[in-house]
Amino acid sequence: MGGEPLYLAPRLGRGLRSFLESPGLPHLLADGLGSPLDVVVPEQLAANVEQFRSVYGRHHLSGQVFFAHKANRSSALLRRLAATDAGVDVASLRELQHALGSGFTPDRITATGPKNPEFLWLAARTSVTVGVDSLDELEQLAVLGRKFAIPRLRVLLRLSGFEASGVRVLSRRSRFGTPMKECETLLEAVERHSDVIDLAGVAYHLDTTSVTEKATALEGCLRVLEECRGRGLRPSVVDIGGGFGVDYLADGEQWERYTTELTAAVLGTRPPLTWGGHGYGLRNEAGTLRGSLGLYPAHRPVAGPRYLDELLAHPAASFGGRPLAGLLLEHLYDLHVEPGRALLDQCGLTLARVLEVRTQDSGGELLVRLAAKADDVGLEEHGVLVDPVVVPRDPARAAAGPVAVHLFGSLCLETDLITRRTVFLPRRPEPGDLLAFANTAGYCMDFHATHAQQQPVARKVAVWQEGGAWRWCLDDQYWPTASMGGVGYDMGGAQ
Ligand SMILES: Cc1ncc(COP(=O)(O)O)c(C=O)c1O
Known part of the structure; x- marks a missing residue:
């Protein structure tokens, strides 16, 4: 063998x-x-919601847990979720229809991601909260609101391109959301459309496992909320997206050993461990290991609710090192999360x-x-x-x-x-x-x-x-x- x-x-x-x-x-x-x-x-999903809720309780925070529907198409899971107090994050027209038909009332639905006109229309018409992905989307929403005389639409502004103050720590580049440097223009548009748009808060979703990057983004959102208050706007929600992760493996040592041996196999110092010499991102260049392991960190002891806990306890450098949870609590902001993978653990x-x-x-x-x-x-x-x-x-x-x-x-x-x-x-x-x-x-x-x-x-x-x-x-x-x-x-x- x-x-x-x-x-x-x-x-x-x-x-x-x-x-x-x-x-x-x-x-x-x-x-x-x-x-x-x-x-x-389905019962496990309900239990997982409780686990996330208990983190809120520990930090005395209010807000909502939204399940990112994209992670699974199941009706059973969605319907069971509807019987909890959680919400759902939908990213397409069909997902929105599915959520409405599974028992979610619009106040428990957030529509995220870039949207086609049909999706945006149904989201607006049913008065779900819209996570606005761009200035253009905000403008389209305002047009819909006026044209169809829809009650003021609750929106979250999805932001990206956060930068830590002091040290230059940039958050991962994203093609979604509005870059922070264009935030001013976005807020001006919110003010211009205040007859049809109600700014509920700001949001981000970062595809990273790094707590530091996410903390930088959360701090960035807190600063934007401060700026909104300075403008007389009254948003109260910070939506920090998903990406809390799952620990897939029973034994961390097996993971360490496996990845060490995989590296040795790529270098040719042990028999191959893959079909056709695949290196999962690693390669052997004349005896030197190049590339990086393109794998999910299958052993993640700090995942799911524990990851959220760690993020909330993280010190906010630009707010005197105070824990992020304390800052949310002090301003009575609602924390929204959108776990997909982690809620399906x-x-x-x-x-x-x-x-x-x-x-x-x-x-x-x-x-x-x-x-x-x-x-x-x-x-x-x-x-x-x-x-x-x-x-x-x-x-x-x-x-x-x-x-x-x-x-x-x-x-x-x-x-x-x-x-x-x-x-x-x-x-x-x-x-x-x-x-x-x-x-x-x-x-x-x-x-x-x-x-x-x-x-x-x-x-x-x-x-x-x-x-x-x-x-x-x-x-x-x-x-x-x-x-x-x-x-x-x-x-x-x-x-
Ligand atoms: C806006 C948004 N929220 C939540 C999620 C869910 O992420 P995860 O399944 O990693 O928790 C995604 C995933 O792509 C997303 O784009």
Whole structure:
């Protein structure tokens, strides 16, 4: 197998673990509904909202948690969310329609991202809060407001290009939002359109894991709010977007070891760890390591609500080093967050049937073909390296010990790789077994799903526990009445 197995075991919460360990349940569902199959756990989403809420409580902050809908298309998840006190951040016309139809009232919806005219119109007409992406969008909104005599529209101004005072720390470049240096023009437009536009606050979303960059942006927003007050405007919201992250791995040491060995493999000092010499951004230039590892930091002990906690405790350099939370509280500003991935932590998994297992060439690695396409399991696309769990068809089968495998999809394309890396599994998978890819609900389930080669896209089921038994229904049949004491199919006592 080429050395010790390099596992990247998934972090499995109680819910996902119990589902996978329910005798026969994953196979029963995949037999009936096909492979791939997406499984979502709506109750976990409600629990995750509570975790974010508790951070607000700890810092005595008010405001709203908005789920970034783009991370998953599920109706079950959205409908369950509607039964909590959270809101939803929608980024397209269809997402807005979905939110309205799932039970969200407009005061619990924020429309973000650049918008086409239809999306902007429905957002305006239904009076949801609009995260304005540019001056042009603000002007369009003002025209709509006047033309259709819509009540004053609540807007958040999305800003970008923040700069820390003193040291030159620039926040990441973004093609979204209005650059800070154009903020003045934007505020003038808000004043000009005050008959139809109501400035609720300011916003940012940064695609970075850096707390410092986000703190710089939050400070920038606080300064803009001060300036607004100086102009007689009364905005009270700071929306800090999403990007709180997820810890995908059970064991941080495995991650350290894996990345060290991957580097060695790129340098040629150990056997390869990927298909076709892929380096995940690293390359060997005449014995020197170049490039940078283009991977999601799969081991992130400070992720989700803990990341928010850390950001809020971060000292604001331009406000005398006081913690950001204290500054928000002092001004009675509402804090809005828009987590996508983090709110979906442990909310789902993707099952894929093993179709074929064979050996090829030297190396001893097994080629495993799955009844799923790379698009159906977006972990690799998102740079998240985590092992699947083997769910054997026959649990009594003797485990034969660790194997190294390459996981391929079902498309007739060389590039249809479920993983580019060699995956180490504690037991050899056999045709008929299932591989369970845990924690795919955030972006890795349906974000990239296609009908390529007329292969089916995954069906989706919602699962929940009732009286110790798992119950399920098709995603679009789910309403909160099900998992909160209503109807569902009993799995015949599967525990
Ligand atoms: C405006 C906005 N808010 C929230 C999010 C959600 O980010 P994440 O899923 O990383 O929390 C995104 C992601 O692209 C976004 O663009």
